[in-house]
Amino acid sequence: MSLSVVNIGELVTNDPNLGAGTLGLLRDAALVVEDGRVVWVGPSSRCPDADENLDAAGAAVIPGFVESHSHLVFAGERAAEFEARMTGQPYAAGGIRTTIAATRAASDLALATNVTRLLGEYRRAGTTTVECKSGYGQTVHDELRSVSIARCHADDATLLAAHVPPPEYAGRADDYVRMVVDEMIPACAPHAAWIDAFCERGAFSPEQTRAVLEAGRAAGLGVRVHANQLTAGEGVRIGVELDAASVDHCCHLTDADVDALAQSTTVATLLPAADFSTRNAYPDARRLLDAGVTVALGADCNPGTSYTTSMPFVIALAVQALRMSPAEALWSATLGGARALRRTDVGYLSPGARADLVLLDAPSYLHLAYRPGVPLVGRVVKGGRDFRAG
Ligand code: NIG
Numbered sequence: 526m527s528l529s530v531v532n533i534g535e536l537v538t539n540d541p542n543l544g545a546g547t548l549g550l551l552r553d554a555a556l557v558v559e560d561g562r563v564v565w566v567g568p569s570s571r572c573p574d575a576d577e578n579l580d581a582a583g584a585a586v587i588p589g590f591v592e593s594h595s596h597l598v599f600a601g602e603r604a605a606e607f608e609a610r611m612t613g614q615p616y617a618a619g620g621i622r623t624t625i626a627a628t629r630a631a632s633d634l635a636l637a638t639n640v641t642r643l644l645g646e647y648r649r650a651g652t653t654t655v656e657c658k659s660g661y662g663q664t665v666h667d668e669l670r671s672v673s674i675a676r677c678h679a680d681d682a683t684l685l686a687a688h689v690p691p692p693e694y695a696g697r698a699d700d701y702v703r704m705v706v707d708e709m710i711p712a713c714a715p716h717a718a719w720i721d722a723f724c725e726r727g728a729f730s731p732e733q734t735r736a737v738l739e740a741g742r743a744a745g746l747g748v749r750v751h752a753n754q755l756t757a758g759e760g761v762r763i764g765v766e767l768d769a770a771s772v773d774h775c776c777h778l779t780d781a782d783v784d785a786l787a788q789s790t791t792v793a794t795l796l797p798a799a800d801f802s803t804r805n806a807y808p809d810a811r812r813l814l815d816a817g818v819t820v821a822l823g824a825d826c827n828p829g830t831s832y833t834t835s836m837p838f839v840i841a842l843a844v845q846a847l848r849m850s851p852a853e854a855l856w857s858a859t860l861g862g863a864r865a866l867r868r869t870d871v872g873y874l875s876p877g878a879r880a881d882l883v884l885l886d887a888p889s890y891l892h893l894a895y896r897p898g899v900p901l902v903g904r905v906v907k908g909g910r911d912f913r914a915g
C-alpha cells in the first residue's frame with residue numbers, strides 16, 4: 526500500500542542534500558510513502574503514482590516532532606502547587622513526592638489510561654515519537670509497573686530510578702541508591718531502554734547520580750541525565766563522562782560544561798516549558814549553539830513543572846525566550862530530539878525515514894512561532910498511518 530502527498534507548498538525534510546539550508550526545504554514538493562517508510566521525495570510535478578493520494582493544497586509539511594523527555598506515568602495533578610508558585614513560592618524538587626504518593630495508590634489501568642490520554646494530546650499536536658520516563662514510583666514494584674506501562678505505550682521507555690528520595694528514605698538517600706543499584710535496576714532494566722537520574726540539590730548528589738547511571742549502563746541501558754536545572758551542579762559533566770545520549774534542562778552551565786558538551790556526542794536537551802511554568806531561569810541556547818553543541822527541545826510533560834504536551838508551544842517559546850531562530854527551533858524539536866534518543870529512523874523526511882509527518886494548516890513552518898497558541902497541526906501521519914484528518 527503506497528500513499529503520495531502532493532502539492533506540498535513547503536516541505537521540511539531536515540536533509541540538506543535534498544533542499545535548502547539545514548532544514549532541507551523544498552517548495553512545490555511531494556513525497557511517497559510505502560510500508561510505513563518514505564520512499565520518494567521530489568517536485569510535485571514528477572511525483573510517481575501511488576495507491577492513495579493526499580493533496581496538501583499548498584500547505585507546509587514537516588517531520589513529526591520527536592519528544593525526548595516526558596514523565597507521563599503518574600496519577601493526580603498539582604494545580605495547587607502551580608498556584609502557590611505563581612503567587613510567590615519557589616519551585617523545589619520536593620513537590621515530586623506528592624505525585625509519588627498518588628502514583629503508588631493508583632491502579633495499573635489508571636496509570637496506563639493517563640499515559641494514553643497524554644500521548645493522544647501529544648499526537649494531536651504533531652508529535653509522533655515520545656520517550657516516557659518512570660520515576661513517580663520509587664519502589665521496585667512501582668518503578669517496574671511504571672516502566673512496563675511506558676514501554677507498552679510510548680516509543681522509548683526510561684527508568685528514572687533516582688527522581689527524588691522517597692519519604693521512607695528521608696535522610697537516607699545513600700540507602701535508597703543502594704536499593705536502586707542492587708534491586709531496582711536488575712528488576713527493571715529488561716523493560717527499559719534508558720537510565721536517568723535527577724542530579725540536583727534536594728534530589729541526588731553527584732556521587733549518587735553517578736552510582737545509579739553507572740549501574741544502569743552496566744545493565745545495558747543508555748544514559749540520560751536531569752542536569753543543571755536549578756543549580757550549576759555536576760550533572761552535565763557526569764553525563765558527558767558516561768557518554769549520555771542527552772543531558773536535560775541545562776539552565777545553569779559553566780564554560781567547562783559548554784566545552785565538554787561541544788567536544789562530545791551528548792545532546793543538550795532544553796525544556797523551556799518547565800522554566801516557563803516554574804518562572805526559573807531559561808537556558809542560554811545561543812551559547813550552546815554558538816559553541817557547536819547539538820541542541821534538542823522537549824516539552825517535558827509532567828504534573829509538576831511542565832504540564833503541557835505542545836511542541837508547537839515549545840517552539841514558539843524557544844524562538845522568543847531562548848532566542849533560537851525558527852529554523853533552529855524546528856530542527857531541535859524534530860531531528861534534535863531524534864539525536865537525543867540516538868534514533869536514526871525519525872526526525873527527518875528523506876527516503877528510508879519512518880513516514881512520520883505533519884501537515885500544517887499554514888503555508889510555512891514559520892507559522893509555528895509566528896502564530897503562537899494557534900492550533901496549526903492538521904493531519905498527523907505516523908509510520909504511514911493517518912492519525913487525524915484535520
Ligand atoms: O523534568 N526535574 C525533575 N523532574 C521533572 C519535574 C517533576 C515534577 O516536579 O514532578 C522535570 O522538570
Ligand code: FE
Binds near residue numbers: 594596751825827
Ligand atoms: Fe524531567
